[in-house]
Amino acid sequence: MSVRVRFAPSPTGALHIGGVRTALYNYLFARHHGGAFILRIEDTDQNRYVPGAEAYIIDSLKWTGLIPDEGLGFGGDYGPYRQSDRKDLYGQYARELVERGHAYYAFDTPEALENARQNAENFTYNFHTRRTLQNSLNLPATEVQRRLAGGEHHVIRLKVEPGEDILVRDLIRGDVVFQSSELDDKVLLKADGMPTYHLANIVDDHLMRITHVIRGEEWLPSTAHHVLLYRGFGWTDTMPQFAHLPLILKPAGNGKLSKRDGAKFGIPVFPLPWKAENPEDSFTGFRDTGFLPEATINFLALLGWHPGDDQEIFSMDELIRAFSLAHIGKSGARFDYEKAKWFNQRYIHAADNAALAAHIQPLAAARGYRSDLPFLTKVAALMKERATFLPDFVEQGSYLFGPVQVYDEETIRKKWNPGFQPALEALAGIVSRTNPYEAATLEEQVKQFIQDQGLKPGEILPLLRLALAGTMKGPAVFDMAVVLGREESARRLAEAPDHFNRAMAETAG
RNA sequence: GGCCCGUUCGUCUAGGGGUUAGGACGCAUCCCUUUCACGGAUGAAACACGGGUUCGAUUCCCGUACGGGCUACCA
Structure with a gap:
């Protein structure tokens, strides 16, 4: 059976960098095994839907080069790939589960449940409490029919039987066992007819023939419910394998990386910029900060995964070849912005x-x-x-690109002396005359001049640099002079003494 | 609180019963360079703690501590 994995984000806002990493690992896994990478949009919560989020997700995948083989906006034979477009499907499956005796109708209102939580510490809807609540397990069949027919408010809940060990085999964490008695009767189908994540996820993974579920660690606890759902539907033989990824932690302090950390630490935590009406909800991204997509991917790949040797710079092809779930760590990885910068620098150099x-x-x-x-x-x-x-x-x-805006005052103070004016003018002359106008010849001419005049390189070269760039930081002066061009360089040299003198006068005054 | 996951330099991590515990980012020093960088060299820097098991534990087991996640008609 060929590998099929999915990236299933919820369009509730900008996709943050942790989501991109999840997409990346899914992508690498799919490519490594010659399988398919699928994009599915999980928009089952109407209240949290944010316009533009879907486009943002797709644009982010495109920018990073994680192009899905199937999915919303990418075609495929298992669509639709947006869960709200599959709404009717979930109702049918939920009812099927009721018929099979693994789920039931519950008529308790949100208010009633809120009340129960108020009255009982740690209230959960489970095998114990459900006996006292308004559901099809307690109510007479005729009453249930009446309420259903009357369109009364209801949800469908998973019926978790107590006293069972539920084994979750995780490709990263090994075997994890949950006691079913600890599990609650999760809502499967909401009152608005939409499925919860749990139902939609299982139904879609099954229908889309997903073989491996690679997702964040926050899903590990609910995986026991998911296993129960596969059992309830009789799909255990095709149940996907699970791999729960370690979380990405804040750069400093406690907790997982969150959207607000971008502003808090002055770093991007999103791939692309996100603009919202409220400036506080607008964010900068890796792209607009000036990261290369390849560097971003390389950085993210190593946040939680390692190749098994000391290689750190990876092209996408190399990542695909080297990737393996076996080399994903178990503990959370702190977002290290300094390392991200280093990767970008390396990629720009190369x-x-x-x-x-x-x-x-x-x-x-x-x-x-x-x-x-x-x-x-x-x-x-x-x-x-x-x-x-x-x-x-x-x-x-x-x-x-244009005239020097600011001349570094400290250097002027330390290096400038009106007595050097003739030397700078002579330099302008050399620049105008030197042939060919190349860095090597220019350097030769200028150094010859310095020597002939009995000057020191340390007196003149800094002034040359300052005249051309205004700052002491920058590339080799003679290369710079060539890029600036003969005329512009000569002009800057000729005009420099005036600028320097003026700056001196201003600091003195 | 309950359930679950985790814990090697500040950070990302390699390793695994006997190692001088390796690499990378960052940091420091030096070299290169009459700039700033790049590059090169060197250095400081870690097995959370307590019990077992063992000839021997950083590595295996159990506790503790700490960190994290989940605990919604959110995903």
């Missing part, structure tokens, strides 16, 4: 200059900067060794 230029183009254009690819390719080559994020190219390299 990236092709033309490819980087394409990434930089929209950023340059947005600032009104020159944004032709040949030029941006040169900028990429010049700057990529010190970029961590994509916007670094236009932010740290702003002087490559």
Whole structure:
């Protein structure tokens, strides 16, 4: 039987990075085994539905390259892949379970249950308490029929028999045993006719022929109920295998990573930006922060999984080849943003200059900067060794796109002296004259000049850099001068003394 | 509270009855470089605790502590 796995997010808002990792592991598992990766939208809670969330999920998968073989927006033979579009199906199955004696109708109102919770500490709807509640197990059959026919408020609950051990075989955690007496009679079909997660999940996994359920650890406790459902339906022979992933924890403090942690720690916890009417509900993502999708994937892959050796940089193909559920850890993994940055830096360094230029183009254009690819390719080559994020190219390299905005005052104070004015003017002359206009020849000429004048490199080179860039941080000066171009470089050198003098005057005053 | 899962450097992790407990991020120092980075080298840094089992436990078992998840007509 060929492997079929699904990623089944709920469209309740932006998909956070933990969800992306779950999708990634499902994707890698499917690809590794030559199976299918399916996207299913679990929108059974009408109250929590958020418009735009579905599109966000799909866009996120596309950005990260986790393209489903089947699913909402991707076609496939097992649709529809949105649970609200399958609503009628679940009612039938729920009623079938009632007929089979594994579920029952319950007429208790939310208020009545709320009341029961108030009166009894730790109230649960189970084999014990259900005897005193309003359900088809207690009410006379005629009464049940009457209420049903009258369209009275009701749900369908799973009938959990007490006194059984329920074994969950987990591919990551091993065997986990639950006592059925501890389990509650979960609602399967809600009063609005929609299924709960538990029912919809089992029905769809069965109908979609899912072979492996790879999901977050938060689902482990309810897996016992799911096993009971497979039994109730008589589907145990095709029950998927389970693998519960360790959670991603907050960068600091306690608890699992949550949506709010992005703002709290000043880091992205979403793949893409999410804009909501309320600014507090809007988030930045990895993409707009300037992460490359490949770096994001690589980072996420290693958050909870390891290859078994010391390799850390993985292409998607390499991940697919190396991936195995056996190498997924059991304990929660703390979100390490420093490591994420390191991955991005590595990927930017290794990236092709033309490819980087394409990434930089929209950023340059947005600032009104020159944004032709040949030029941006040169900028990429010049700057990529010190970029961590994509916007670094236009932010740290702003002087490559236009006039120097700010000259570093401290360097002016330390290095500038009006006596160097003739030297800078001479440098402008060298820049205008040097042929060919290349870094190596330029360097040779400038150093020759410094030597001929009896100056020290440490006196002149910093001024050269400052004149061209305004800052002491940056790429090799002569390479920079070449990218700036002969005319622009000469102009900056010629005008620099004025800027320096003015800055000196201002600090003095 | 109950149920379930987990616990190796600050972080991600390898390892597994006898190891100098390995790698990576971050940090520190040095080298390279008259910038900032990259790169290279070096260093500090861990088996939660207590009992067993064993010749020997970080590794196996049991407790404790701590952390996490679940406990909805949410997923």
